[in-house]
Amino acid sequence: MRLLVLGGTEFAGRAVVEAAAGRGWDVTVLNRGRHTPVPGVRSLRGDRTAPGGLAALAEGGEWDAVVDTWSAAPRPVRDAARLLRGRARRYVYVSSCSVYAWAPPAGYAEDAPLVEGAEPGADRTDYARDKRGGELAAVEAFGADGSLLVRSGLILGPYENIGRLPWWLTRIARGGPVLAPGPRELPLQYVDVRDLAEWLLGAVERELSGPYNLMSPQGHATMGELLDACVQATGAQAELRWTDPDVVLGAGIEPWTQLPVWMPPGSEGHGALHGADVSRAVAAGLRCRPVTETVADTWSWLKALGDGGAPGQAPQRADRPRVGLDPTVEAKVLGL
Numbered sequence: 001m002r003l004l005v006l007g008g009t010e011f012a013g014r015a016v017v018e019a020a021a022g023r024g025w026d027v028t029v030l031n032r033g034r035h036t037p038v039p040g041v042r043s044l045r046g047d048r049t050a051p052g053g054l055a056a057l058a059e060g061g062e063w064d065a066v067v068d069t070w071s072a073a074p075r076p077v078r079d080a081a082r083l084l085r086g087r088a089r090r091y092v093y094v095s096s097c098s099v100y101a102w103a104p105p106a107g108y109a110e111d112a113p114l115v116e117g118a119e120p121g122a123d124r125t126d127y128a129r130d131k132r133g134g135e136l137a138a139v140e141a142f143g144a145d146g147s148l149l150v151r152s153g154l155i156l157g158p159y160e161n162i163g164r165l166p167w168w169l170t171r172i173a174r175g176g177p178v179l180a181p182g183p184r185e186l187p188l189q190y191v192d193v194r195d196l197a198e199w200l201l202g203a204v205e206r207e208l209s210g211p212y213n214l215m216s217p218q219g220h221a222t223m224g225e226l227l228d229a230c231v232q233a234t235g236a237q238a239e240l241r242w243t244d245p246d247v248v249l250g251a252g253i254e255p256w257t258q259l260p261v262w263m264p265p266g267s268e269g270h271g272a273l274h275g276a277d278v279s280r281a282v283a284a285g286l287r288c289r290p291v292t293e294t295v296a297d298t299w300s301w302l303k304a305l306g307d308g309g310a311p312g313q314a315p316q317r318a319d320r321p322r323v324g325l326d327p328t329v330e331a332k333v334l335g336l
Helices: 011-022 075-084 127-146 164-173 193-205 223-234 245-250 268-274 279-283 291-305 327-333
Strands: 002-006 026-031 042-045 065-068 091-096 147-152 176-181 210-214 238-243
Touching: 002 011, 011 026, 011 193, 065 075, 075 091, 075 127, 091 127, 091 193, 127 147, 147 193, 164 223, 164 291, 176 223, 176 245, 176 327, 193 210, 210 279, 223 238, 223 291, 238 245
Parallel strands: 002 026, 002 065, 026 042, 065 091, 091 147, 147 210, 176 238
Antiparallel strands: none
8 A cells, every 4th residue: 555644753753653654554744854754764855834835745646545633723724635636536634623623512423513614725824724735735625435534532551642541651751649530430532643543544444535524432531540550560669549529620710721621510521522433433443552552651751751760751742732730739639
């Protein structure tokens, strides 16, 4: 299989490239050259936001599929898709469950109402409208049968550049009492970036099209299992102090951002971010590894970034805010 990945050196794009290379596929990547590419792939230089940024692709080439993880203004998706129309059989756009009109009810499937997307040629608006605009751009160029829309939710795993799981791991590695937002049994829904990549490549092989919610089945893990796995992976002397959601919210702590991954039970946010119907993706081959494996491998990656056994600093996307709870706020809530 001949695969073109637009990007291909960070998080989801890198996972796709590594998985495709592991299958023996012929892989080409186009990016700005700011990060080390995966060994063994053909690397082209180009900045999709600059005039002439797709010139390296204009020189020719044909592919079985294109994978695009762009998440800002939809215009670069439109430009790439139009250029590659007729030279690739399928356009795979890694989208987001944020394209559903807020707040989708727990159990929502791919036919749930959508936000009004930005025009495919628009400049940046907001994340949800831009992602939907990217979907529209892909479908405009490749048609409904030639485009695959991967509506991911929470993505975790090695190479994460948002900071959610890395924050929990580094916090727990410091040890001591840790504010653990309850309840322990709170069901989570996410996808390991490597499972996303493997499913995506399988979908390319089977020539799937249309939208797919791409996260683990509901309750694949719980908040307790996630944080227990962090304690186990780091080997830290950490004490998880499970705290009632009302206490957490009463302290003015923001779910999802200050306490990554966590959304209060029964809230609109929990239903939207941890309650999608993924039966379509499961029927199409989605398999999800245990949370312990995702956490342990992410910790191993963080340690490899460091020096002398201490974890290194995870990469941080410049267009996303940093996540995590201030230690003074945590200590105050815990009465320390």
